[in-house]
Amino acid sequence: MKEFFMKTYFSRRQVLSYSAAAIASTGFNAQAQSPTKIIFGFTAVTDFASIFVGCEEGFFKKRGLDVEPKFIPLNPSIPAAIQSDSLHIGGPTASVYLQAIDGGLDHVVVAGGGMTDKSLTGVGLVARAGSGIRTAQDCIGKKIGVPGFGAYLHVTFRAWLKINKVDPAKVNFVETSFPQHADLIRGGSIDAVVTGDPFMGRILSSGAGYVASYYTTFLPDGMPTILYTARRDWATKNAASVKAFQEGVIEAANFIKKPANNTKVREHIGKYIKLPPEILNTMQISPPGPVIVEKQLTYWVDMMNDQKMLKASPTVANLLFK
Incomplete structure (x- = not known):
C-alpha cells in the first residue's frame, strides 16, 4: 500500500511538473513569436509604395514585424519624431535627412523609397x-x-x-x-x-x-527621393529587425516592379494616402530603390553644399547601416 501511494505521488508530481513546463514553454514561444512593432512615418506621396505594399502583402509580417505606417504632414518633422522615439523608422527626403545629421542627430539609412526618373511627370x-x-x-x-x-x-x-x-x-x-x-x-x-x-x-x-x-x-535617374532612416542606437539594438525590414522592403520593391501587380500596388497606395480611383488610375509611381549606396547620398551632399545648406560634409559611408 505504501509502495502504491509513493508511486502515485511521484506520478502526479511528474505530471504537474511536465504540465508546468509545457505551459511555461508555450508562454515563452508565444512571447518569442510575437511580432516586433515598428512605427513608420510617411508623407502623402507614392515614393512610400514599398512600405504600403510590404504591409498589405504581408512581406513584413512573415518576417516577424508589425509595421504600422503613421502619416506625418510635413517631411522635415520626421527626423525629430524619430529622435523622440515617436517613430522607429521614418522616410525623410535625402536633403531633410542630411540637414538632421548636420544638426547633430545620429541617424542611419536602413533602406530607400522612391527614386528619380526623367520619364516621370508627376x-x-x-x-x-x-x-x-x-x-x-x-x-x-x-x-x-x-x-x-x-x-x-x-x-x-x-x-x-x-x-x-x-x-x-x-x-x-x-x-x-x-x-x-x-x-x-x-x-x-x-x-x-x-x-x-x-x-x-x-x-x-x-x-x-x-x-x-x-x-x-x-536630375539624373536613380537618385533616392526618400530615405528610410532610424536612430543609430535603435538600429544597432534591433539589428535583426532592421535586417528583416530591409528584406521586406526589397521584396515589396520587386512586387512593385512587376506590371501584373500594378492594380494591387495602386490600391495599396490609395489606402494610405486616401486617393479616389480616378486619381489612382492615372498617377505615376516612382520606381523603387530599396538599397542605398554611397554614390547616391554623395549626390545630395554635393547639391546641398552648392546651396550652402550644410555646415560640414558628412562621411557618407558612416551613414549607411550595415
Whole structure:
C-alpha cells in the first residue's frame, strides 16, 4: 500500500511538473513569436509604395514585424519624431535627412523609397491660373509654396532656379503641406506650388492651375527621393529587425516592379494616402530603390553644399547601416 501511494505521488508530481513546463514553454514561444512593432512615418506621396505594399502583402509580417505606417504632414518633422522615439523608422527626403545629421542627430539609412526618373511627370511647378508664371525668371518676387523647407522639392527647385540664373533668395517660399496645395492655389494666397501627384493632378483637373515646368528633369535617374532612416542606437539594438525590414522592403520593391501587380500596388497606395480611383488610375509611381549606396547620398551632399545648406560634409559611408 505504501509502495502504491509513493508511486502515485511521484506520478502526479511528474505530471504537474511536465504540465508546468509545457505551459511555461508555450508562454515563452508565444512571447518569442510575437511580432516586433515598428512605427513608420510617411508623407502623402507614392515614393512610400514599398512600405504600403510590404504591409498589405504581408512581406513584413512573415518576417516577424508589425509595421504600422503613421502619416506625418510635413517631411522635415520626421527626423525629430524619430529622435523622440515617436517613430522607429521614418522616410525623410535625402536633403531633410542630411540637414538632421548636420544638426547633430545620429541617424542611419536602413533602406530607400522612391527614386528619380526623367520619364516621370508627376512632379512640377504648378502656377495659379492667371499668374503668368512660365519660367524661372517669372518666379522672382512671387510667393511659392513648398511641402517642407529643406525637403526634396524645395532643395531641387532651388537648384533648378540656380541653373536658370535665378537667385533663390529672390523667391518668397512658404511652407505648406501637400493636402493644402489645391486650396491655397484656388484661394489665391500663393502664386504657385512645387508639388507632386496626386495633389498636382487635383489642381490641374480643377482648372485652378497649370504646370509651368516639370523642373525635376534636370536630375539624373536613380537618385533616392526618400530615405528610410532610424536612430543609430535603435538600429544597432534591433539589428535583426532592421535586417528583416530591409528584406521586406526589397521584396515589396520587386512586387512593385512587376506590371501584373500594378492594380494591387495602386490600391495599396490609395489606402494610405486616401486617393479616389480616378486619381489612382492615372498617377505615376516612382520606381523603387530599396538599397542605398554611397554614390547616391554623395549626390545630395554635393547639391546641398552648392546651396550652402550644410555646415560640414558628412562621411557618407558612416551613414549607411550595415
